Amino acid sequence: MSSSPLTDQPDGEALPQICDVLIIGGGPAGSTAATLLAERGRHVVMLEKETHPRFHIGESLLPNNLSIIQRLGVLEEVRAIGVYKPGAQFVSDEHGQDVAFEFKNGLDKRWTYSFHVERAAFDKLLFDNARAKGAMALEAMRVTTVELAQGSARSTVKAVDGTGKQHVFAPRFVIDASGRDACLATRLKIKEVNRQNNTAALFGHLKGVEPLTQPDVGNIVVHLLKEGWCWAIPLPNGVTSIGIVSNAAFFNRRTGSQEDFFWEVLRASPSMGPRIANATLLEPVRATGNYSYKARSMVGENHILVGDAFAFIDPVFSSGVMLAMTSAERGALAVHAHLDDPQKAKPLFAQFERHVQGAMGAFSWLIYRINKPVLRDMFMAPRNQFGMRDGLVSLLAGSWNHGVRSRVPVLAFKGAYYFLQTAYRMGYRVRRDVGMTKRAEIEGPNWRNAA
Incomplete structure (x- = not known):
C-alpha cells in the first residue's frame, strides 16, 4: 500500500502520519510482521534505525524458519544466498570426539535442512520484500519517543531521520521488533536480565578456517569448551563466523585486547585450535554482554513485543531468528484480528504468548544446562x-x-x-x-x- 510523503504543519511541527500498525525495527521479526499485515491490506509503517545492508550476528537458520520464509515468498531467494545446513555438530574437548545431529532424523519431516546466511543480505532481502508487499519501510529512522494510547485512541511515535528531521506517526497498534534495543521493554521498565544465564560473547568473521569434516557438509559446529562454548558457522565465499560464549567472570580475566583474548581462547581449544591455525580476521572482533534478558510481559492493550524485543536467550541452538520470525508471524495474525475486533482477538494474543513462552522454555531448559x-x-x-x-x-x-x-x-x-x-x-x-x-x-x- 503506497502512501504520500510526510509533510510539515505551518508551525514546523511534523504532521502525524496516520497508519494502522507502526513497527519499530526492520530486522527479521519486523519484516515478517510487516509483510503479513501489508498482504492483508493493512497500512503498515516499519522504522529501521540503520540502513540495509548492515552487520548482524545470528547467521544460522533452523528448518522451522523455512516454512515462514516460504509463506513470505522468498524461499528461493534465501536458498540463493545461503549455505546448505543439514544439521548440527557438537565437538567436546573433554571427550575428544564429535557427534552430528542430522535434521532428517527429526520427528518433523516437512523440513529436513536449513541455511546459513550472511545477515546483512538476509535482513535486506526480508526488508525489501516487506516494502514490495506494500509496507512503508523506512530506513535511517531512529525512534525517540513512544506514547502508548489506551482504548480506541491512537498512540504517538516520534522518530528522527538521518538528517535530524523529526517525524511523527499515529498508529492504532504498535509492534516492537527492535531487537536487543528492547525499545518498549526499556521505556516501560519491564526488561529484566536473566540471572540464570547471564553470558557474554566475543565474535568475528574469519577466512581460512579449516572444516571439521568435508568442506561441503555445512553443519553448524558447536565446540564445547572447558568454560563455555563457541560456534563455527560456514558462510558464503569461504567466510566462517566464530563466536565464543561464556560468563562474565571468564571474560573479566582478559588482560590484553579483545582480539588477543579471542585468539588465545580459540588456540587453547584442542578441537578449535587446529582449525584456526592459518585463519585471518576480516574485521575487528566484536563483543556483547548481558546476553540474556526477558520482559515481564509481551502483550499490552495496543502493543506487543516480538523476537528479541521481548527476550533473548543464549544462541547455542541458533533459536534467535526462528523465535523472532515465528513470534512475529503469530503476533501479526493477532494484530490483524485486533484491528477489526479487539475482543475476538484476545484468544489469539493468549495463544501467541503461550506459543512464544513455550518455545523459549523448551530451548531454555537445554541452554541452562549446556x-x-x-x-x-x-x-x-x-x-x-x-x-x-x-x-x-x-x-x-x-x-x-x-x-x-x-x-x-x-x-x-x-x-x-x-x-x-x-x-x-x-x-x-x-x-x-x-x-x-x-x-x-x-x-x-x-x-x-x-x-
Whole structure:
C-alpha cells in the first residue's frame, strides 16, 4: 500500500502520519510482521534505525524458519544466498570426539535442512520484500519517543531521520521488533536480565578456517569448551563466523585486547585450535554482554513485543531468528484480528504468548544446562530409547510443539538427565560407551571438589 510523503504543519511541527500498525525495527521479526499485515491490506509503517545492508550476528537458520520464509515468498531467494545446513555438530574437548545431529532424523519431516546466511543480505532481502508487499519501510529512522494510547485512541511515535528531521506517526497498534534495543521493554521498565544465564560473547568473521569434516557438509559446529562454548558457522565465499560464549567472570580475566583474548581462547581449544591455525580476521572482533534478558510481559492493550524485543536467550541452538520470525508471524495474525475486533482477538494474543513462552522454555531448559557434565555426556553419547535422540533433533530443528509425538521423547530425555544427575551426585558418570563408571576414575580423586 503506497502512501504520500510526510509533510510539515505551518508551525514546523511534523504532521502525524496516520497508519494502522507502526513497527519499530526492520530486522527479521519486523519484516515478517510487516509483510503479513501489508498482504492483508493493512497500512503498515516499519522504522529501521540503520540502513540495509548492515552487520548482524545470528547467521544460522533452523528448518522451522523455512516454512515462514516460504509463506513470505522468498524461499528461493534465501536458498540463493545461503549455505546448505543439514544439521548440527557438537565437538567436546573433554571427550575428544564429535557427534552430528542430522535434521532428517527429526520427528518433523516437512523440513529436513536449513541455511546459513550472511545477515546483512538476509535482513535486506526480508526488508525489501516487506516494502514490495506494500509496507512503508523506512530506513535511517531512529525512534525517540513512544506514547502508548489506551482504548480506541491512537498512540504517538516520534522518530528522527538521518538528517535530524523529526517525524511523527499515529498508529492504532504498535509492534516492537527492535531487537536487543528492547525499545518498549526499556521505556516501560519491564526488561529484566536473566540471572540464570547471564553470558557474554566475543565474535568475528574469519577466512581460512579449516572444516571439521568435508568442506561441503555445512553443519553448524558447536565446540564445547572447558568454560563455555563457541560456534563455527560456514558462510558464503569461504567466510566462517566464530563466536565464543561464556560468563562474565571468564571474560573479566582478559588482560590484553579483545582480539588477543579471542585468539588465545580459540588456540587453547584442542578441537578449535587446529582449525584456526592459518585463519585471518576480516574485521575487528566484536563483543556483547548481558546476553540474556526477558520482559515481564509481551502483550499490552495496543502493543506487543516480538523476537528479541521481548527476550533473548543464549544462541547455542541458533533459536534467535526462528523465535523472532515465528513470534512475529503469530503476533501479526493477532494484530490483524485486533484491528477489526479487539475482543475476538484476545484468544489469539493468549495463544501467541503461550506459543512464544513455550518455545523459549523448551530451548531454555537445554541452554541452562549446556555447561553441565551430565548434558554434555548425553550429547556425546546420544541414545534413542523412547525416541529421545529424534526428539532432541526436532528441538534442535526448531520443532518443539507437535503434541504427544514430541512431548514423550522430550520428557524421556529430561527424565534421563535427572536420573543421571542423581547418579553423578552419587559418584558415577557416563562412559563414552554409555555405561557408568566412578567419576574418580575419569577425573581423579579430587572430583568432588571440582563438581
